[in-house]
Amino acid sequence: MLTDHYELTMISAALHDGTADRQCVFEVFARRLPPGRRYGVVAGTARLLDHLRNFRFDSDEIDFLARQRIVNTETASWLESFKFQGDISGYQEGELFFPNSPILTVSGSFAECVVLETLALSVLNHDSAVAAAAARMVTAAKGRPLIEMGSRRTHEESAVAAARAAYLAGFASTSNLAAGLRYGIPTAGTAAHAFTLLHDDEQAAFASQVLTLGHETTLLVDTYDITQGIRNAIEVAGPHLRAIRIDSGDLSVLAAQSRALLDELGAPDVKIIVSGDMDEYSIAALRAEPVDAYGAGTAVVTGSGAPTAGLVYKLVEVQGRPVVKRSENKRTVGGRKTAVRRHKPTGTAIEEVVVSQGTPAHQPNDRLLQRRFVAGGEQLPDVPTLQQSRDHLRDCLISIPWEGLKLSVGDPAIPVIQE
């Protein structure tokens, strides 16, 4: 039922007039990247394939649809036996995309393809938006680990998907336990200000935390006074404490002061973790400071200004005939696309070539961007794992021209040539 009313009314009309079985090709692509962004990151494909296995309409749902007169009897019986039997191919998760990159291709009968539109877009738009923001933060952090801790700033289920997308993009860990359980992502976290406030004083809170969690823990030192908090932390935990966390104030000043104080207290190995409304810009701004790890929340789970990836799901081919919508300000190219990315012999990407109803002329250092995920309704075995997708994105980000990694507003890192 994670779909739109109009998908079913379209199916009703198409079943009635006999067009529901016409063989169609739908493609997912972005007309443009969010303002100023230089690349998009494909994320969510594996989650979509998981959903697809359970995408059915049960009898309660069909009763509801019939009672509300959203579907007629013919459509109700079609929904009852619905199982997607078409093909799906696309860019793998962790692949970069640019305007008009055909990141997912769904083919089959009109009815079985159109009913997937809303779900496919929901999953890909959300996860890709988070992954793109997260990838920019990973670049900004220059190798320092990032912890995703934004669950509380987004819908409770988005939070789990966001943790996955951030990990795919190179985050080291997440605070979200459901993401740990479902996807095997490392989880992290120690204590909030409430834990300190619960106790009679800060020393008591720190002592309790170290007693239960050991020295490999992070003490939050900014509940009262940061300088005193650091002194208390080292007094209680000694120089083998893993880290302190600062969650407020001018982090660039505080990080330097805290490092100096920790060194002075004979605790040069105690790490400094900073958090509190971090985005790619504030992460980059702390590059010169003695920060060992970042916690990012709101900005990563909400796509850092671009909460949706702008992906659309468009019919491009009907029974082998390219179709195209022509109206004000929008133009799509008809026909099923094949996409390759061209590279210099050094491995640097030059451009993406997208050909309608054909295949790009082969050149050395071309890489085919599409893989088959589903054939005849059955998922193929070689869908990349989350870890493989994470590695793939890291490699892709190395392959684009260096300007493509700049945080500033700019054009897409490479052009997409439509042939």
Added chain:
Amino acid sequence: MLTDHYELTMISAALHDGTADRQCVFEVFARRLPPGRRYGVVAGTARLLDHLRNFRFDSDEIDFLARQRIVNTETASWLESFKFQGDISGYQEGELFFPNSPILTVSGSFAECVVLETLALSVLNHDSAVAAAAARMVTAAKGRPLIEMGSRRTHEESAVAAARAAYLAGFASTSNLAAGLRYGIPTAGTAAHAFTLLHDDEQAAFASQVLTLGHETTLLVDTYDITQGIRNAIEVAGPHLRAIRIDSGDLSVLAAQSRALLDELGAPDVKIIVSGDMDEYSIAALRAEPVDAYGAGTAVVTGSGAPTAGLVYKLVEVQGRPVVKRSENKRTVGGRKTAVRRHKPTGTAIEEVVVSQGTPAHQPNDRLLQRRFVAGGEQLPDVPTLQQSRDHLRDCLISIPWEGLKLSVGDPAIPVIQE
């Protein structure tokens, strides 16, 4: 498991040191509204209460937590028997809020309250962000109906909650079928461009849609040429067609042209629905045009620039003693708060008065803002229905000073006085 790692490590330490049972009060509030916003809208409370009934840790989850050494044996056994047994009160859904309004108060033992932090904030931050954006759109539409059609732009489960929040805020209907089934929200929708492209020509598509769905349907007229599309629509469906939809182009120009053409074709009762990246500003900009209804998508489900409501969950009282975090740039007032809204005899709201550990001196036209939702872990029977919350918000928006409804950047509609 929709919670954060650190909630459980805090509980471990607190169980070990004996503080886990200390009676605590936590409050949910926003330090500030999103930039320029004049009010917030409470949404999600009923969803949170639904979650609370099922908020348990099953044996697979506890095994995972133990295996990952996130919890020790003592905590594992606490989680096994966990059931919230405290009290919850708060502002009802549809209530307005301002900086420092105590919109939710959770009291009980430290452990049972802190474990709800992430879930409570996820639900309230998401739903309140959508509801606030949606309320601004409803104001901008000046009584013309709004259809929520943003499911595809947000996570598949956020989409359902967003449809609910938009309906609470006054939207007329949603495209999301799961929201129709779960919450009884009216659903709407007819056809996409794909349906037209599927057919041999536009007339065939329109004829099929009218044949199956009847004249009470909306024909999408901008797949090829809008003028011809409207001519085709009236030729096929006649003057008793319910509506046409335009999804692209300069909507102010096209609405006026389309109205003139429909009138010329003898179809003055055919309504005009516009959609395509509508937000509160573009909705307001069409006020002078002959638009009968709006479809809003991306902007409503992503909070129109403010995708999270900025709500935090803070410990304010431990065993009757107010507690407060004092560090750089953040200041909370300790103690359990009681809040009233003061009004002029005419009913116009003047201010909100929030008193710590006491009750505001009663004045005529005061309204107590907090209700009891849960007592001793049991949900009380009088949680408002979605329809009641929707009506309540409509009344609240009438009660604030008229400047509070302006779309432009401004201060909160009324001040919050902390005593």
